[in-house]
Amino acid sequence: MLPVMPTTVLSAPPAAALDPTDPQAIAALASDICAGVELSAAQARALLDVAPGSAAQEALFAAAQKVRAHFLGHRLSCCSILNVKAGNCSENCTYCAQASGSSATGYDKTGWLPDADIVNAASSASANGAKALGLVAAWKGVKEGTQLDMVCNAIEKLAEQGGVRADVNLGILASQHCADRIAQAGAKVYGHNLETARSHFDNVCTTHSFDERLKTIGYIRKAGMGLCSGGIIGMGETKDQRIEFAEQVRFIAPDMVPINFLNPVPGTPLGHLAPLPADEALTTLAVFRLMWPTLSIMAAGGKEVVLGERIHEVFRAGINAIMVGNYLTTLGTAPDYWRDAAARYGLELVPEGEESAEHGCGCGKKSCS
């Protein structure tokens, strides 16, 4: 049975309204959260309205850093992704250059990569300080049969290489058996985003459903893999829907939550949208930190486009994980930049060799569940 998740989280007025212009009230919230009080959806929604450059926004960022330090310390994880099968996807996700119907041309389409390319990419990710390499395929998902065999073979090669943790992001799983085989092949973490609020999902994809994604998340959990699941901000959703999405993420409690910002690629249906303003993106990250105090939050794709020279401020907004290197079809930021920026915010990369002491999602637990 699919989990029942919150859908109309903002239907009731807040019992005690939060004033998003009051720095003291925001600072008090941080202390409450550190003491175990959960931020309500209504409080989170109010915080999305803090004014850019205001004392209240400064208090919000300070609150996000306080909560991160309290629950997660000063460690920063990073990971990389590799597109093992690029382009010609059957799905119609409106934000994606690889989708069916997209006329975006700025990347190379490939079939499933040879094992040697995957092993080389793992070595390079490890040299760049990444703890994990996620194999990502542009297709609907994995079915039993030769496709599952091919996938498992590649995961085994990546796991044998040993330099980085073998993660995968292979779309919708057709059955529990697929999830179990992928876990047995050595995949430690399966990435499968919610993408956006349930109420907005049909506006961004119609070839599969939000519930199909939830079903796959259930298979991932039952197979014992860590769950990496977040979404994309700036796809035309309302601020209410951003908080609805955050409530739904809180409900599934992933081990890692990658937050992407829409990079509006020409040739995609969302290519006409303007990138989110930098302050709105940073405020959203900080509010998510207060909503998910114990979850690892990764600044993932689109941050270069949305934040520009302010990209280092993702650390100011309370994130504790970073995606390094290039994304699926667009370029990312060099790992050296992140090392230096993290140090300026008093954060350090999780040292090499500690991988075996934790599950590796940055969650700091022995096992993710």
Ligand code: SF4
């Ligand atoms: S996001 Fe994934 S499933 Fe959707 S179109 Fe792009 S590659 Fe296909």
